Amino acid sequence: MSTADQLVPAVSERPEPRLISIIARKELRDAIRSKWFWLWAGSFGVLAAVLANIALPGSQVAEFGNFGRSAASLVALVQIIIPLMGLTLGAQSLAGQRESGAMRFLLSHPVSRTEAFWGTFAGLAIALLATSAAGFGAAGLVTGLQGGGASAASFVRIAVLTWVLAVSMLGVGMLVSTFTNRAGAALGTAVFVWLALTFLGDIGIMGTSVATDLPVSALFFAALANPVEAFRLASLTAFSGSLDVLGPAGTYAIDRLGDKLDLVLLATTALWAVVPAALASIRFSRSKDL
Template sequence: MDLENILTIAQKELRDARRNRWFLLYALAFAGLSLALGWLALSGTGAYGLAGYGRTSASLVNLILLIVPLMGLTLGALSLAGEREQGTLLYLLAQPISPAELLLGKFIGLALALVAALSLGFGLTAVFIAGSGGGGAVATYLTLLGLACLLAIASLSVGYLISAVVRRAATAVGLALFGWLLLVFFGDLGVMGTALVLRLDVSQLLLLALLNPLQLFKIAAILDLRQNLELLGPAGVFALRTYGAALLPLLVGLLGLWIVLPFVAAARLFKHKGVL
């Protein structure tokens, strides 16, 4: 692989992301809502300076669960299908670049765009909190940013797989939205409903939760914020009792698998099916 080719494609994707109206809308919405939650976290105590990064981090968890996967899935879904439909994918592969370099370069560029968008939202909120006299729990806030970036890239990887499977951009976006709804539905209420219907025990309930990248993020975020999982009920207590200090690295590792496995599957499908 030629690193220069990969970086060139990554730079192209970053430029394209800046011109993507949907991506800019998502990024601005996330930044605006993050600032609003930061303000509410500070003003909720009745006086500025009595709350800071820890309370804001707790407020941001649900926002991340809703917006970040949607950003990653739609951006990934449009990456290959959109360029295939426009004919630019064929043009790029006509250049002295291999399919593997193209796929990796596009993925890196899109991942960097997502990380930049999240960093902007977190950064503006951090500046606001610091300027308002808030503070404390900076490490927790930064850890949440890291977990959000992992969730975004995992969602991007799933969207990338969708884009490798289908030919039309509209179909890819539709499948991405369906996937987002499915992942959100199989959150707390979905897991609880499935557990009641199938009469799952605690260990099976935990396994079901660990299959969902959104739940992986949520469990890791709550563990980082509270240092316990009692908020998640028996399954959370069982998880912490079973894995102990290894639970957070396990959750991060599983999120990493959600990044690697869909990307590898997308690369194999792209190689097998070709451009057209």
């Protein structure tokens, strides 16, 4: 039998990457075994391939080249699907484990809440990377086969931005998940957040700008305050090279930020990937009861 004296020095109270990695691997395995994962990955892959195929030959979108048309279609698809995927996965993660009691099982081990959180986050983020890769792999294959592969670097950049968007939505979903022990309530809230970010955000900004004569600067920064819009702006610069297509707000951004525009957009997208997850981690680690 072990004695207390033998065991006490063996554990560090600091977060251990080894434990985060073990939990992440379990989460990834759970995700891969889930039918929802394959449904998401399959749907995204098929839709991306179909859109790429439709967008390339004979497209009416004359402003961009072959690659641009394909990328524009993909960005539109990503704006809808990826936020929903990340939000729902994140929302169900902590709340689902708390509801089932599995979180109590995990935290009866010498594992801190911080390790449990980041292990779950990392596992799901890798699962989302696989889903994004499936979609962009399928689209890239179709685009490449039809001769649209001249802008491969831009294509890869949009793929990376897609994953970053997925991770930011995962963080928002997990933040939602820290507010409730019920997976159903977390899921419902996540769907509402998705609607707000994807549809209401766009319509709301447009409506507010018309109703209140919002200055173009406010319009631009309001767009950055929405991670889905921030992704769209960062992706647009990838395949069109500018934000002219956005009208006055795009022109303002180019005039005001100049060469730094790209950096600001990428930094904003990256911040969205980090801040919600960090807030969720702090909330989960400080929550009193499981």
